[in-house]
Amino acid sequence: MLLSATDPAAVEAAAQRLAAGSLVGMPTETVYGLAADADNANAVHRIFEAKGRPSDHPLIVHLAPGDGAQGWRAGVDHYAREVPAFAQALMQAFWPGPLTLILPRREGVAAVSAGGQDSVGLRCPSHPVAQALLAAARAHGVFGVAAPSANRFGRVSPTTAAHVAEEFKQLPDAALLILDGGACPVGIESTIVDCTRGHPVLLRPGMVTTAQLEAACGQPLRGRDDAAPRASGTLESHYAPNAKVRLMAAQPLQSALDLLGPDARHIAVYARAPLAVARGVSLRRMPDDAAQAAQALFATLRELDATGVKLIWVETPPASPEWDGVRDRLQRAAA
Numbered sequence: 001m002l003l004s005a006t007d008p009a010a011v012e013a014a015a016q017r018l019a020a021g022s023l024v025g026m027p028t029e030t031v032y033g034l035a036a037d038a039d040n041a042n043a044v045h046r047i048f049e050a051k052g053r054p055s056d057h058p059l060i061v062h063l064a065p066g067d068g069a070q071g072w073r074a075g076v077d078h079y080a081r082e083v084p085a086f087a088q089a090l091m092q093a094f095w096p097g098p099l100t101l102i103l104p105r106r107e108g109v110a111a112v113s114a115g116g117q118d119s120v121g122l123r124c125p126s127h128p129v130a131q132a133l134l135a136a137a138r139a140h141g142v143f144g145v146a147a148p149s150a151n152r153f154g155r156v157s158p159t160t161a162a163h164v165a166e167e168f169k170q171l172p173d174a175a176l177l178i179l180d181g182g183a184c185p186v187g188i189e190s191t192i193v194d195c196t197r198g199h200p201v202l203l204r205p206g207m208v209t210t211a212q213l214e215a216a217c218g219q220p221l222r223g224r225d226d227a228a229p230r231a232s233g234t235l236e237s238h239y240a241p242n243a244k245v246r247l248m249a250a251q252p253l254q255s256a257l258d259l260l261g262p263d264a265r266h267i268a269v270y271a272r273a274p275l276a277v278a279r280g281v282s283l284r285r286m287p288d289d290a291a292q293a294a295q296a297l298f299a300t301l302r303e304l305d306a307t308g309v310k311l312i313w314v315e316t317p318p319a320s321p322e323w324d325g326v327r328d329r330l331q332r333a334a335a
Helices: 008-019 041-051 073-079 085-094 128-139 161-167 210-217 250-258 290-306 321-334
Strands: 002-004 023-026 033-037 060-062 099-104 119-123 176-180 191-194 201-204 244-248 267-271 282-285 311-315
Touching: 002 008, 008 023, 008 033, 008 128, 008 176, 023 041, 023 128, 023 161, 033 041, 033 128, 073 119, 085 099, 085 210, 161 176, 161 290, 210 321, 244 250, 244 321, 250 267, 250 311, 267 290, 282 290, 290 311, 290 321
Parallel strands: 002 176, 023 176, 060 119, 099 191, 244 311, 267 282, 267 311
Antiparallel strands: 023 033, 099 119, 191 201
């Protein structure tokens, strides 16, 4: 059941469904989430079942912004038993926004959402529809909403309501209400920083860059290691379409295209460089701006996949920091 998020009654209906333990497709600035009450174990189990996601893979809990500069604080205090000073600085700088912080979890809350770990991922989204829904759900007693990307496990994340409807078309209408809030403006999932070990550790890059994070918290970020907690979207293979994805620099990509026969309808290309392509190749141009490329990435992969091609050749993104999030998603799609 797909409803326009411009209708306040639709937002209230979605909030009531969350409070009743049902699933809701929720727009955020990053991607659409498959949402449920984070403290309702049965509801959260429905997320894992619908996605085909292993139950030990933790979900990110989304918090209402509330009032004032730290309006999310009530939600943080509900789920986290400790908030280091550098984590508070990151919240102050980037919330609401596309940043998830992993914090020590209070015993007795959101255990299923956390995948059984003693830590929990928290985020306060900036999308106005997400904020309205979270605030309405909070009025019904829902402290936070677990909302992984609204797609089948390991597949390309959804950035429109239509993507969500396509992903879960096997579910009856009564099982999932989807709020249509338009296309997601960021387009890739949040940056994730582990705050459980006394220093910030980058678990997943996104559109909030390492330099921005370090400037805000006054500490250098360390890289992920074997001691890091499990976190969303950090599997080697993830965000994958049905077609095989291969990353190549522009020159090898052109060389590979030159070797194709006269009919190459089984191949699609997504690149920034001007390329000469054989007849039948589906060619899409990647934006030169990293933020624009992120916003279009998943929708483009879905569009190319829908043409029925067997291979998607993608020009490797630049090595500059602002492209880290896009490069990470493409590397996992190609793994």
